[in-house]
Amino acid sequence: MNTRITLRETDRNIDKQNGTMKKIFHSLNRNKEFCLMMLPFMLLIAIFCYLPFYGITIAFKDFHYNLGIAKSPWIGFENFRFLFTSGDLFLILRNTVLFNLLFIAAGTIINLCVALLLNEITNKFAVKTYQTIMFMPYFLSWVVVSFILYSVLSPDLGILNKLLSTFGMGAVDWYGRPELWPVILLFSVIWKGTGYGSIIYYAVLIGIDKEYYEAAAIDGANKLQMVFKISLPFLRTMIIIMTLFSIGGIIRSDFGLFYFLPKDNPLLLSTTQTIDTYVYRALKNNGEFGIPAAVGIFQSLVGFILIVASNGLVRKFDKDSSLF
């Protein structure tokens, strides 16, 4: 199939006869309808994605609101030096990366198990029902989930502490113990995301020819062997791709999760502050611009390198699935 549409002869002749300006004008004229259709979208991209690149300089300046970006004094790498020496960067980087690793590992395993188990159910109605119910939390925002979590974890009113006291164990101050929150957040992420995350693996599984399993059954394989020798190999590519893409995003975090669920409690910051919540709080609570801007640059750069690297790896496994 000809993927390059060659210009019509009349167009080429006109191009041959004219200079560069005319060529440009002629080209624009040919494509004018497409350009018009792209205009709103490209304008929005230019304004909201490319204009802010100029703001990268804020990271190197002592930004003052009233002076604007251009007139604020230049301070070079001061903001970065502060970041690296204050230990702030280490904390938020550690939290962001560790949480992501935790979510990737636990999430992948649980999504896989759910997909595999779902695949074993023959009753279509049961499958639909389970999927629908598991999918529901996906439609809730983290603000709503923070209320739901509060109904469970509230120190004096929550159902978990009530449950613990009926079993004779003491009530726990959930919102005051930062070391508990990696687990709490993990459970929340799994609660909200499994319905959605298991779908991709389930879609692969239902595409596997049933004859493989029948042949294996005749050969005397048990369920576990069928999973490891048939299902997982088919899923291998998808698992690798999903994991690699997740690693590409390891420097980013879900703001809503880390900001709303801990209810903005300063006690919990040591384990729930990520890069994104740090930038937001520095801006809104402390009125800082230079330092969070420096963090943002750091995050964008590392993120970019990770995405390119992880995509390069994805290409090795399945060229069609890579982004570029």
Add this chain to the structure above:
Amino acid sequence: MFLTNSKGSLENRRNKIYKILINGFFIAFAVCCLIPMITVISISISPEDDIMKFGYQIFPKHIDFLSYKYIFAYPKQILNAYGVTFFVTIGGTLLALLINSMAAYALSRKQFEYRNPLAFIVFFTTMFSGGLIPWYILITNYLHLSNTIWVMIIPSLASPWNMFLLRTNFKAIPDSIIESAKIDGANEMYIYYKLILPLSKPALATIGLFFSLGFWNDWWLCLLFIDKSGLFNLQYILYRMMANITYLTSQMPLNLGLVVDTSQIPNESARMATVILAAGPMLFVFTFFQKYFVQGLTVGSIKG
């Protein structure tokens, strides 16, 4: 001719155990999904002093709709928030579908000579950004969009991911249909409007739902840019209520005539009632359209 039973009764029993265990697992999972949501409902219909005495219960001891009566007696806040959210969601989704599908169509056409560089320019934004601070300063200081309703719509309109999904969809439409329309004298806008859009209804429905969910659930733009209470959307009101138990009821006039003394003001239950009012309808609607999300997810996992 005599076919023996291919499975012994021991295997049958083992399979039965598998079935019970697997279904049991999913029933437990489903219960875990539902119980927290049911708890919120039950808190919203519990009397306030039951809550103080017994805490949150999964099943309420007494049922009392005072919290809902309270909200509907002075519904100004929540109706306003509903209005904002509906306007942003519906307007935003329609605008987003229009803008993204036009761009997707242009990029899907091989005749468009600039499609490759433009696609890269768009794609690059998904990999690298200037960060929150420059974007924030742009919107507040230079575009002056703070405290307008448009700030909750415009920054989310151009969505590279969704646009590329639509482009994949449009690419699948056979060239022959478009070519024959061109021979009949149609221009690109006409083809887009009369040909491509009708043919892509499922994809547009799916992407439309993605956008709707995004706009309905958005708290980020409101959190960053709005401090005028008349422009708060539903999610942001919920957020304010989380920090301040009396946020909702303190805005209402005291003499609503529904309670005898201030200890009976349904603070806790009214909060949860607001959660139900904010999240409930959309949870119901989106669950109904769940299959489109599934479709979008499985198609999108193929290179967009």
